[in-house]
Amino acid sequence: MTDAAAADASAGSDRYFDDLYGASEDPYGLCDRWYERRKRALILAALPQPRYRCAFEPGCGIGAFTLALAGRCDELEASDRSARAVELARQRTAQLPHVHVTRQDLPADWPQGSGRFDLIVVAELGYFLDDAAMQALARCCADSLTDDGTLVACDWRPDFAERKLATDAVHAHLEALAMPRLLRHVEDDFALQVWCRDGRSVAQREAIR
Secondary structure (H helix, E strand, O other): OOHHHHHHHHHHHHHHHHHHHHHOOOOOOOOOOHHHHHHHHHHHHHOOOOOEEEEEEEOOOOOHHHHHHHOOEEEEEEEEOOHHHHHHHHHHOOOOOOEEEEEOOOOOOOOOOOOOEEEEEEEOOHHHOOHHHHHHHHHHHHHHEEEEEEEEEEEEOOOOOOOOOOHHHHHHHHHOOOOOEEEEEEOOOEEEEEEEOOOOOHHHHOOOO
16 A cells, blocks of 8 residues: 555544544443443453553543453553544543543554553454554554563454454454464454463463362
8 A cells, every 4th residue: 555545544534533423422332332331341351360550452432441441450551543532531531540541543653662561452443454554553562562461352243334354354463473362252243352471371370270
């Protein structure tokens, strides 16, 4: 893709999200739908550690999962490409000083610093990226994780007009990082996977087996 084509694609995505959040403060029904509340609970239950030192949630949207994840983190960084979504996420987490929400266009604006996060949650983001951008984002995840870091991916499976990558392709890029996989949960609606550089199960970590 040429630089001009990439700029056009980025501008088109910006217009999509501007229109989306301009029409509704919760266009995906994140706060009201049982589907979304159940999915958040499943992701939180899938995390192999009870608490994390510093986590990153790219593509945080309006911050519904950010708010849920905050209780498991000493520090939580979140971001979105939509200025309106960032504004709403900041409002939702305003009473949580350990949560920081910024506007980022990923992977270009990925936070610098290797070994920075012991948890990265990439949810409902990768399918908006083309193949090269998703590959770059996967590399950013690998470079930013601590030696015992956990990487989570959760993505909608059915097709939709704005999709650029299939969910299987998104997860394949993360699978290619060759970290031990702790969990793979697939439903008709979404796929959830968890990888960790510490490949022990939760029972092994607690010396149950």
